[in-house]
Amino acid sequence: MIQVNNLCKSFTRVVKDKSDSKNKILKNKKLKTKKEEFLAVNNITFNADKGEIVGILGPNGAGKTTLLRMLGGILTPTSGDICVSGHNYALDKNAAKKEIGYLSGNTKLYNRLSPRELLTTFGNLYEMSNEEIEKSIEEVIKVMDMEKFIDNRIENLSTGQTQRASIARCLIHSPKIYIFDEPTLGLDVISSKSIIEFMKNEKKNGKTVLYSTHYMEEAETLCDKIVMIHQGEIIASGTPDSLKEETSTTNLRDVFIKLASERGELIED
Numbered sequence: 124m125i126q127v128n129n130l131c132k133s134f135t136r137v138v139k140d141k142s143d144s145k146n147k148i149l150k151n152k153k154l155k156t157k158k159e160e161f162l163a164v165n166n167i168t169f170n171a172d173k174g175e176i177v178g179i180l181g182p183n184g185a186g187k188t189t190l191l192r193m194l195g196g197i198l199t200p201t202s203g204d205i206c207v208s209g210h211n212y213a214l215d216k217n218a219a220k221k222e223i224g225y226l227s228g229n230t231k232l233y234n235r236l237s238p239r240e241l242l243t244t245f246g247n248l249y250e251m252s253n254e255e256i257e258k259s260i261e262e263v264i265k266v267m268d269m270e271k272f273i274d275n276r277i278e279n280l281s282t283g284q285t286q287r288a289s290i291a292r293c294l295i296h297s298p299k300i301y302i303f304d305e306p307t308l309g310l311d312v313i314s315s316k317s318i319i320e321f322m323k324n325e326k327k328n329g330k331t332v333l334y335s336t337h338y339m340e341e342a343e344t345l346c347d348k349i350v351m352i353h354q355g356e357i358i359a360s361g362t363p364d365s366l367k368e369e370t371s372t373t374n375l376r377d378v379f380i381k382l383a384s385e386r387g388e389l390i391e392d
């Protein structure tokens with residue numbers, strides 16, 4: 124399982140210095156800029172248990188990718204704790220990362236390799252033996268239905284096949300936890316259905332799936348638990364049914380709209 128406690132990530136961004144506007148008008152100077160810290164992820168706490176699918180929902184810029192990149196070990200948190208199957212990231216990041224299969228939102232694969240060659244490369248990176256790699260590839264081919272294109276060059280695959288190859292790359296070392304950033308984004312119904320079915324089956328196998336999406340209807344039927352974030356903060360978390368009940372709404376889209384507008388915040392989507 125994965126436990127996240129008081130997680131924060133701040134970035135420095137460059138903004139226009141409004142206090143300099145008088146200068147600009149008077150002397151026709153370019154407005155000065157200044158550096159400012161802002162919290163992209165603000166004090167996030169939740170957990171995802173064995174056999175659970177947890178959906179991270181939120182509009183553009185909510186902080187979903189930043190959160191998942193920290194959980195995937197790509198970004199270092201500014202503060203807070205991440206614990207994966209008993210391994211604390213701050214104390215033993217490598218052990219924690221071995222438990223995770225992380226799919227980033229903009230995964231780029233090596234175009235000139237075939238999925239089989241890609242999976243072999245990643246198996247080697249995880250220090251698996253040749254025999255283990257071959258066995259795992261055979262499993263992954265079955266799970267992701269890749270027989271037809273396992274030896275084709277990645278540059279010749281369709282979008283859906285490429286996404287299946289990207290997910291296959293996350294499975295090669297048999298992790299216990301999957302962290303997927305928008306795995307069904309831009310896919311047609313057939314390709315997204317196969318990925319949704321994959322997540323459902325892995326849940327049955329006792330795996331933990333943590334994934335982000337904009338598709339609230341998809342999350343509503345798939346997820347055991349929802350973590351809704353807006354402007355870096357959790358605005359609600361719980362089962363889809365409990366969130367609807369607490370807000371007297373009938374779907375997750377309305378839950379989000381109601382909670383965000385109660386806070387008087389503009390919705391960016």
Ligand SMILES: Nc1ncnc2c1ncn2[C@@H]1O[C@H](COP(=O)(O)OP(=O)(O)OP(=O)(O)O)[C@@H](O)[C@H]1O
Binds near residue numbers: 135163182183185
């Ligand atoms: N490396 C960075 N440096 C500065 N700001 C960043 C960086 N990465 C993300 N941000 C900012 O942090 C905020 C959260 O971004 P993030 O990509 O995590 O949101 P998101 O919920 O994944 O959005 P989307 O759904 O559009 O992908 C945004 O304001 C973004 O501009």
